Structures are given as structure tokens and as C-alpha cells.
Amino acid sequence: MAQAQMADVQDVRVDRPAARLSLAHVLVAFLAFGIAAIAGLLQGLVRGGVITLPKWLNYYEVLTAHGVYMGLVFTTFFIIGFLFSGVARTTGGSLPPAGLRLGWTGWWMMVVGLVMATVTVLTNNASVLYTFYAPMKASPYFYIGTGLLVVGSWVGGFGIFASYRAWKRKNPGKLSPLFTFMAVCTMVLWQIATIGVALEVVLQLIPWSFGWVPTINVLLSRMLLWYFGHPLVYFWLLPVYAMWYVNIPRIIGGKIFSDSLARLSFLLFIFLSTPVGFHHQLMDPGISPEWKFFHVLLTMAVVVPSLMTAFSMFAVFESAGRAKGATGLFGWFKKLPWNDVRFFAPVAGMIAFIPGGTGGIINASYQMNEVVHNTIWVTGHFHLTVGTAVAMTFFGIAYWLVPHLTGRQLTPAVNRLGLVQAVIWATGMLLMSGSMHILGLLGSPRRTAYTTYMNDPTALSWMPLQGVMALGGSLLFISAMLMVGIVLYLAFFAPKGFEEYPIGELDDTAETTPRFMERWSVILSLAVFLIVIAYAYPVIDVIQNAPPGSPPLRTW
Amino acid sequence: MAQTTAPQTQQRHEEHTESLRGTLASVMILGTFIVVCWLGVFILFLTRQ
Amino acid sequence: MHLHRYEKIWLTVGILTLAAFVIVAGINAFAMGAMPPSDRQMIDPTKVDQTPPFNQPGLKKIGPNEYDATMTAFVFGFAPATIEVPVGSTVHFRVTSKDVVHGFQIVGTNVNMMVVPGLVNTASHTFTKPGNYLILCNEYCGAGHQLMAAHVVVK
Numbered sequence: 046m047a048q049a050q051m052a053d054v055q056d057v058r059v060d061r062p063a064a065r066l067s068l069a070h071v072l073v074a075f076l077a078f079g080i081a082a083i084a085g086l087l088q089g090l091v092r093g094g095v096i097t098l099p100k101w102l103n104y105y106e107v108l109t110a111h112g113v114y115m116g117l118v119f120t121t122f123f124i125i126g127f128l129f130s131g132v133a134r135t136t137g138g139s140l141p142p143a144g145l146r147l148g149w150t151g152w153w154m155m156v157v158g159l160v161m162a163t164v165t166v167l168t169n170n171a172s173v174l175y176t177f178y179a180p181m182k183a184s185p186y187f188y189i190g191t192g193l194l195v196v197g198s199w200v201g202g203f204g205i206f207a208s209y210r211a212w213k214r215k216n217p218g219k220l221s222p223l224f225t226f227m228a229v230c231t232m233v234l235w236q237i238a239t240i241g242v243a244l245e246v247v248l249q250l251i252p253w254s255f256g257w258v259p260t261i262n263v264l265l266s267r268m269l270l271w272y273f274g275h276p277l278v279y280f281w282l283l284p285v286y287a288m289w290y291v292n293i294p295r296i297i298g299g300k301i302f303s304d305s306l307a308r309l310s311f312l313l314f315i316f317l318s319t320p321v322g323f324h325h326q327l328m329d330p331g332i333s334p335e336w337k338f339f340h341v342l343l344t345m346a347v348v349v350p351s352l353m354t355a356f357s358m359f360a361v362f363e364s365a366g367r368a369k370g371a372t373g374l375f376g377w378f379k380k381l382p383w384n385d386v387r388f389f390a391p392v393a394g395m396i397a398f399i400p401g402g403t404g405g406i407i408n409a410s411y412q413m414n415e416v417v418h419n420t421i422w423v424t425g426h427f428h429l430t431v432g433t434a435v436a437m438t439f440f441g442i443a444y445w446l447v448p449h450l451t452g453r454q455l456t457p458a459v460n461r462l463g464l465v466q467a468v469i470w471a472t473g474m475l476l477m478s479g480s481m482h483i484l485g486l487l488g489s490p491r492r493t494a495y496t497t498y499m500n501d502p503t504a505l506s507w508m509p510l511q512g513v514m515a516l517g518g519s520l521l522f523i524s525a526m527l528m529v530g531i532v533l534y535l536a537f538f539a540p541k542g543f544e545e546y547p548i549g550e551l552d553d554t555a556e557t558t559p560r561f562m563e564r565w566s567v568i569l570s571l572a573v574f575l576i577v578i579a580y581a582y583p584v585i586d587v588i589q590n591a592p593p594g595s596p597p598l599r600t601w
Numbered sequence: 602m603a604q605t606t607a608p609q610t611q612q613r614h615e616e617h618t619e620s621l622r623g624t625l626a627s628v629m630i631l632g633t634f635i636v637v638c639w640l641g642v643f644i645l646f647l648t649r650q
Numbered sequence: 651m652h653l654h655r656y657e658k659i660w661l662t663v664g665i666l667t668l669a670a671f672v673i674v675a676g677i678n679a680f681a682m683g684a685m686p687p688s689d690r691q692m693i694d695p696t697k698v699d700q701t702p703p704f705n706q707p708g709l710k711k712i713g714p715n716e717y718d719a720t721m722t723a724f725v726f727g728f729a730p731a732t733i734e735v736p737v738g739s740t741v742h743f744r745v746t747s748k749d750v751v752h753g754f755q756i757v758g759t760n761v762n763m764m765v766v767p768g769l770v771n772t773a774s775h776t777f778t779k780p781g782n783y784l785i786l787c788n789e790y791c792g793a794g795h796q797l798m799a800a801h802v803v804v805k
Contacts, residue, residue: 103793174790178751180695180767181792263751263768305651327686328763330771334688338676345668352664355631356657359624367620374623403635406668407642411675412684415760416646419753419788486645488757490788496796503757503784556652592768593694598749600725600792625656632663639671649760650684 070126081114082525089518112175135222147204158193182597202232241272260594271322294549299365320579386463394437401429422485454542477517695767726794753788
């Protein structure tokens with residue numbers, strides 16, 4: 046009986062309108078991913094000293110394209126597409142009309158923003174990297190384009206909120222499905238986070254880049270950017286955690302470890318991921334050491350929900366393995382479906398997240414940041430986190446999401462090819478990020494074209510490892526092209542059929558989740574309260590006692 | 602989903618405890634890794650002062 | 651909310667470890683003086699060349715084995731481009747930018763700071779070993795960013 050019910054639940058299919066919306070996002074995401082991968086290959090080869098770019102192509106233009114396309118476009122489009130599909134899947138298979146309408150409006154806004162930003166980047170009028178630090182001034186249309194991308198993502202988020210509200214109205218008093226709750230949390234976090242960058246773009250960068258105001262308060266622009274910059278990485282991470290908590294248990298034939306703990310960790314991310322931005326500015330002038338230290342303290346607190354997640358993941362694996370008869374301390378490890386790419390790719394990502402997260406703790410450890418700040422260690426760090434943990438989980442999702450949405454199947458052959466793709470990616474990252482971490486500790490800087498600093502012996506000693514970086518980057522490129530090809534195959538050419546959208550079930554022994562977890566007024570108030578504590582004084586201070594402003598400059 | 606009575610729940614939880622030894626061991630290995638890496642960089646920091 | 655006994659153990663160990671990281675870093679910074687560079691002095695970035703002491707960047711001896719290095723960062727270099735000090739010298743670097751955001755990192759030391767236009771940033775280091783130390787810009791600042799370097803010669 047229970048078994049039959051469960052089978053029914055797993056048969057739920059995302060209906061055509063919702064599937065089209067989700068697929069539109071996912072396909073743009075992988076298009077951006079492919080372009081960004083080409084840029085990444087060029088960078089790796091230049092930095093490794095293998096090739097030199099032609100005169101008409103600026104290294105930093107390529108670097109800007111890589112950052113914008115990977116960090117902003119691939120992630121944002123994929124996340125919104127995935128979340129829409131999961132919300133539809135867990136609320137009965139469809140999205141309400143308001144959800145679809147907002148979803149498509151957001152998609153169009155993001156696409157228009159993407160085109161504007163692309164034109165400015167490709168014409169070399171916006172080689173300011175995706176952090177666009179003032180007073181380097183890009184074309185105003187770059188800021189407007191990226192601004193539209195963000196506002197479009199808000200509208201997409203409103204679509205998710207509308208779907209959640211519609212479900213709540215139909216099911217009064219009931220606890221929302223776990224995935225839908227996580228999707229709402231992710232978009233709530235995103236709304237809170239992007240306020241900072243929206244203020245920077247609208248109030249500072251756009252008027253200044255058009256020449257309506259002569260100078261800009263650089264310190265304020267940095268604070269607003271980094272108010273956004275850290276929760277940005279949690280915006281990437283939360284959908285990944287949603288996949289780990291909700292989809293993985295079903296894929297491995299286990300149960301969700303704890304519904305309430307999963308929700309609690311997401312709420313902790315909403316509270317703690319924003320009031321921590323100064324840990325990106327530990328080496329900045331103009332911010333007092335006490336405020337920096339306070340943000341460091343809160344940064345350590347935001348590690349806790351990740352510690353909870355680590356425990357939950359191992360617990361899900363071990364329980365599933367023991368249910369299949371595993372014995373001994375680590376016997377369950379062998380019972381996991383290692384030859385299923387839907388499992389293997391995300392788990393490779395999880396493994397990378399261990400050194401990735403550890404590096405993050407080191408980066409945020411106040412004065413220790415002096416060892417690694419703006420060295421290529423940091424590049425290695427976020428290639429493990431977003432480039433491996435997040436990206437490989439997105440790959441793992443795409444392997445079943447794309448065929449599910451298009452009514453096709455993940456065939457055994459594609460599964461095998463997927464394993465190869467994942468192994469190449471993981472190997473490439475191991476080589477590239479590994480050498481980046483070592484080089485960073487030796488002092489080699491990030492975001493720098495090939496240089497020996499006029500044959501400085503120290504800089505020359507970095508060259509062999511930069512060669513390893515280039516090798517890793519080449520493997521990543523091969524894997525990326527394979528991935529794009531597989532996505533296209535799964536979307537348009539794979540055999541027709543039904544591919545399951547795996548959603549984990551709760552353990553029978555699971556206790557009911559406390560109601561306060563969906564009291565949004567309380568949740569949002571607490572989040573705002575923490576942000577006010579962490580930011581109000583420093584921001585007001587830097588506005589009232591503003592350093593002399595900077596005029597716009599084009600230095601490329 | 603299914604309603605369970607209190608004694609059964611109790612018993613299930615005990616089973617749980619018994620079967621999560623590998624999890625505890627795994628997270629402790631993870632914790633040790635974090636501490637070792639952190640100390641490594643901290644020592645590097647001290648030697649460069 | 652039920653927490654598994656092992657999870658309680660894990661979270662306790664984890665939180666205590668994180669607390670230990672913060673305490674160790676805090677003591678080392680606030681009690682032992684290893685603070686991250688956080689100078690709050692302001693300067694008009696368009697008038698750096700007219701503002702003392704940055705109108706005359708250079709090295710000044712202020713005591714036995716102690717120096718003030720006043721430096722400017724600009725696209726794409728530092729002034730002065732070379733500094734020479736004897737072994738055992740403590741140098742207080744005071745840097746500001748004449749244009750965009752730059753980085754100031756001395757490879758092999760803990761000197762690593764952001765140079766933001768409108769503000770001055772400071773860091774000190776005692777050079778106990780002889781050598782030719784590479785100073786480089788580690789924040790993207792434009793087309794010639796990869797050429798932006800200087801040296802500290804310790805004899």
C-alpha cells in the first residue's frame with residue numbers, strides 16, 4: 046500500500062507549460078556555460094604561457110566574459126529553471142498561471158539584460174570583471190544589462206513565491222513540500238542579497254557612468270557590492286543543498302534524514318549569509334578592525350548550517366547503505382550507486398566541497414587573509430566551491446531534469462558518457478584548483494595575465510605550476526563541451542520516454558516539523574535585524590564621512 | 602505520513618544511533634581535515650611575520 | 651526538534667572548533683598586534699601629487715632600523731619602484747592610489763592590502779632575511795595590470 050502510493054508520487058510529471066519555462070532557463074544556462082568555458086580555456090592557456098592572445102583580444106575582456114557568464118548567467122538561469130521545475134514537481138506537477146506569467150516575464154528581462162551585457166563585454170567596453178570595481182568605468186549599458194539580469198531574477202523569484210502562495214491557499218494549515226520551501230528560501234535570500242548591488246548600480250554606477258554626477262564614493266560602492274557578494278555564493282549553494290537534501294536520497298534508494306533539520310539549515314542561511322560581507326574586505330582601508338572582526342564572527346556562524354548538512358549527507362548515505370545490508374564502519378560506502386551519474390557527479394561535488402569549505406574558513410579568518418587575499422588561492426577556492434560542488438551538482442541535475450522536461454530518457458550509454466564527463470571535470474579541477482591553491486600560498490596573484498614581472502626569479506618559479514593549471518583548464522574545457530553536447534542530446538535527440546524526477550521521501554519515524562519555520566514575518570524580521578546590526582553603522586558612517594570621490598576612468 | 606506510536610518511535614531512534622557510527626567517524630575525519638589545514642596556514646602566517 | 655546524539659556531538663565539536671579559530675585569530679590580532687590593514691585616513695585621489703607626504707614618495711629613516719616608505723600606486727606602477735633597506739629593518743608602508751583600486755602585496759611576507767582611491771592604507775613588516783622582494787599589484791586595475799610591480803631590496 047505505502048509502496049504503491051510512493052510509486053504514484055514518483056510518477057508525477059512536470060506538466061508542459063511548467064516544463065517549457067524550466068527548460069528555457071536551463072538551455073540559456075548551458076549556452077552561457079559553453080561560451081564561458083571557451084573563455085576559461087583561453088585564460089588557462091595564456092596564464093600557463095602556452096599561447097598569446099592576438100592583439101585585438103584583451104585578456105581581461107576574456108576574463109570578464111568568463112566571470113559574467115559562469116558566475117552570473119549560468120548559475121542564475123540554471124537555478125531559477127531548476128527551482129521552477131522542483132516547485133511544480135512537488136506541488137502536483139504544474140505551476141499556477143501567476144507563477145508561469147512571472148516566470149516568463151523574468152526570463153525575458155534576464156535575456157534582454159544578458160544581450161546588453163554581452164554586447165558591451167564583446168566590444169571591450171566593459172572589461173571591468175564581474176565585480177566591476179569603481180572607479181573603473183564600464184559602458185552604462187553594461188550596468189543596465191546586469192541590472193536587468195538581477196531584476197529579471199527577482200521577477201522569477203516572485204513567480205516562485207506566487208506558486209508557493211497558491212499551494213498554501215489550496216492546502217491551508219499544511220506544511221509546504223520540502224523542495225518548495227527550499228526554493229522559497231533561496232529566492233528570499235536572493236531578494237535580500239541583491240538589494241545591495243541594486244542600490245550600487247542604480248544610485249551610484251548608472252548616474253556616474255552617464256556623467257550625471259562627477260565622482261563616486263568608492264568605499265560605499267565596495268560595501269554595497271560585498272553586502273551582495275557573499276550571499277551570492279549562498280544563492281549558488283542553496284539549490285545545490287536542496288538537491289542534496291531532497292533528490293539524492295531518492296536516487297540512492299534512501300530516505301530524507303530529517304525534514305526539520307533541513308529546513309532549519311536553510312533558515313540559518315537566510316539569517317547569516319548576508320551580515321558577513323566585510324570578510325571580503327578584510328584588507329580594505331576605511332573599515333575599522335572591530336567591525337571587520339564582528340563580520341568574521343558571524344561568518345564562522347554561517348559555517349554551522351554547512352556542518353549540519355555534512356552530517357545529514359553522511360547519515361543519508363549510511364542509512365541507505367545499511368538498509369541494503371552494509372556492515373562495518375564504512376561498509377555502506379560500497380553500497381552507493383557509484384555508476385549512476387545522477388549520483389556520481391553531485392557526490393564528486395560534495396567531496397570537492399570539503400577542501401572548498403575549509404579554504405573558505407581560512408579566507409575568513411581575519412588577519413590570516415593576508416596570506417591568501419587576492420592570490421590565485423582564492424580562484425582555486427571558488428573553483429572548488431562554485432566550479433565543482435555547485436557545477437557538478439548542476440550537471441547531475443541536468444542528467445535527469447532535461448530528459449524529464451522533454452519527455453525523453455537518460456539512456457545507459459549517456460549515463461556512461463556522463464560518468465566520463467564527470468571524471469574529466471573532477472580531474473581537471475583537481476589539477477587546476479590544486480595548483481592554484483599552492484601558487485596562492487607562494488604569493489602568485491589572481492586576475493592577472495601571463496607575466497614574469499620582468500623576469501623576477503620568484504615569479505619565474507611559479508611557471509611550472511601555471512603549466513599544470515593550463516592542463517587542468519584544458520581538461521575542464523573538454524568536459525564542458527561534452528556536457529553541452531549531452532544537454533543538447535537529452536533535450537532534442539534522446540529516445541522518448543519517462544525519466545523520473547527523483548524526490549526523496551521522509552522516514553516514517555520523522556517527527557513533525559515545528560510551525561515557526563514558515564512564519565515568514567518572524568524569519569524576515571530576524572534577518573533584517575541582523576543586517577541592520579552588522580551594516581547600519583558602517584554604511585551610515587561611510588556616507589556621512591565619505592572619502593573624497595573618484596572620477597570615472599577607463600584603464601583598458 | 603504513517604502515524605507511529607511513541608514506543609515504536611523510541612525503538613527506531615535507538616536503531617538509528619546504532620547505525621550512524623560511520624557518519625560520526627566521517628564527520629570527525631572531515632573536522633580533523635579542517636583543523637589541520639587551518640593550522641597549516643596559520644603557521645605559515647606566523648612564520649611570515 | 652530532535653537532534654541525533656551523534657549530531658549533537660558533531661555540532662558541539664564543530665562549533666567549539668570555529669570558536670577556537672576566532673579566539674586564536676582575535677588574540678593574535680588584538681593582543682599581539684597582527685591586525686589586518688585598516689587605515690582610515692582620507693585623501694583626494696585627484697590631488698595625490700599635491701598632498702604631502704605623497705607629493706614626494708620615497709623612503710625616510712625614522713629611527714634605528716626603522717623606516718617610513720611613502721608610496722603611490724597608479725596605472726601601471728608604484729613610486730618609488732625600488733626601495734633599499736638593511737637586513738633587520740622595520741618598514742612602515744603607507745600607500746595610496748592616484749586612480750583606480752590597486753593591490754599591494756609583498757611576496758613572501760604578510761604585507762597584503764587593498765589600495766583604494768580616496769583612502770590611505772598602511773602595513774608594516776620587519777625584513778629579517780636579505781633578498782630582492784617582489785611587490786605586486788594583486789587587484790585588477792586595467793590592461794597593464796600584469797606589469798605593475800616594484801621591489802624591496804634587503805641587504
